[in-house]
Amino acid sequence: MMNFMTKRFFLSTVITLLISHFTFAQDLYVLHVSGDILNTTNNVNLKVGDMISQDASLSFGSNNAKAIVIGKSTGKMLLDGSKSKKTPTGEFMSLVSEVLFPIQSNKQMSTRSVLFETVADISDYFNGDAYVFITDSLILDINQEKYPLNEEKQMALRFTSGEEIFNRWIPNFGDNKLLLEKDSLFEGASLDEIETVDVYYVVKATRKIDHIGSFDPIFVNQEQLKEELISLKSFLTTNQTSKVEEIQAELYQYVLDIYGQTDFEMFNEWIKNEGII
Structure with missing residues (x-):
């Protein structure tokens, strides 16, 4: 049986992980799109006004494709196609979180x-x-x-x-x-x-x-x-x-x-x- 300190540490860790997951997984609002970026969740190209999750998978039409998004706690961020991974079939695929960078x-x-x-x-x-x-x-x-x-x-x-x-x-x-x-x-x-x-x-x-x-x-x-x-x-x-x-x-x-x-x-x-x- 866990003692009091162990329970307290365990609960604190769980809460921290939940908060981190909630922050990480928050939806992002699309403000600007340059080039074709396919949201593989619904097989529709991103457009201004869309909402996407940070764990969504994107397919970039080229590594020059980019988008500007904004989140409640992140501020404006760049989805940078040049940071996406090229698959053996020649596609540029990545999770949102892998190509998401702050805008100076x-x-x-x-x-x-x-x-x-x-x-x-x-x-x-x-x-x-x-x-x-x-x-x-x-x-x-x-x-x-x-x-x-x-x-x-x-x-x-x-x-x-x-x-x-x-x-x-x-x-x-x-x-x-x-x-x-x-x-x-x-x-x-x-x-x-x-x-x-x-x-x-x-x-x-x-x-x-x-x-x-x-x-x-x-x-x-x-x-x-x-x-x-x-x-x-x-x-x-x-x-x-x-x-x-x-x-x-x-x-x-x-x-x-x-x-x-x-x-x-x-x-x-x-x-x-x-x-x-």
């Missing part, structure tokens, strides 16, 4: 809006990282003391698409603002082949050209992003918070983490116009 949060831009005040600020914003174009156009406020804009002083973009080099003026707009219109700025270029875009401040009279930053443009599908954000909002409302400000912050952080930096004020206006918030 991008706190760099948090809730900053675009305001070009100093060269350092511009370098922080257009610092060679991704910049996400969600809407078709974007208006940027430019500090007039540092970068006055008129017919003789403008900003310009330079980028390569395939073998072709493009130089484009960024139109001035209103009181020392810039108007970035995706279609006109990148007209004639293959968007998939654009890598780094350099940003310059040009004084035409003296031909002075200052390189003030660069970025890698990301062109997202608005309808796809809208679906993902609505799904994330649903998860947050059910499991974490119903406060609009907190949900807005989480939706913006999702874009930063999954796609890259974008303008905070523009993003908030867009999610309101689209009825996401």
Whole structure:
């Protein structure tokens, strides 16, 4: 017969194992899918809004297929097809738990809006990282003391698409603002082949050209992003918070983490116009 201490240790161990199993086996909510990922439990490809268990078996259409999921205690996680196991038949198969990895949060831009005040600020914003174009156009406020804009002083973009080099003026707009219109700025270029875009401040009279930053443009599908954000909002409302400000912050952080930096004020206006918030 077990003595008191043995019983206590046994019960403590069982409880710990049960808690660990419960945490491990919690369901995950699918937010984003890239490529084909088959849930072998029901033989249906994963899609935004699905729920999957961490002990479910997945078949990746290729090792490039990925998905973003979220759990009550895990936060946002990556299902990485490149970590799946290749079977003798050429399939990429793994349990969810074997290809599940945390996503590093991008706190760099948090809730900053675009305001070009100093060269350092511009370098922080257009610092060679991704910049996400969600809407078709974007208006940027430019500090007039540092970068006055008129017919003789403008900003310009330079980028390569395939073998072709493009130089484009960024139109001035209103009181020392810039108007970035995706279609006109990148007209004639293959968007998939654009890598780094350099940003310059040009004084035409003296031909002075200052390189003030660069970025890698990301062109997202608005309808796809809208679906993902609505799904994330649903998860947050059910499991974490119903406060609009907190949900807005989480939706913006999702874009930063999954796609890259974008303008905070523009993003908030867009999610309101689209009825996401």
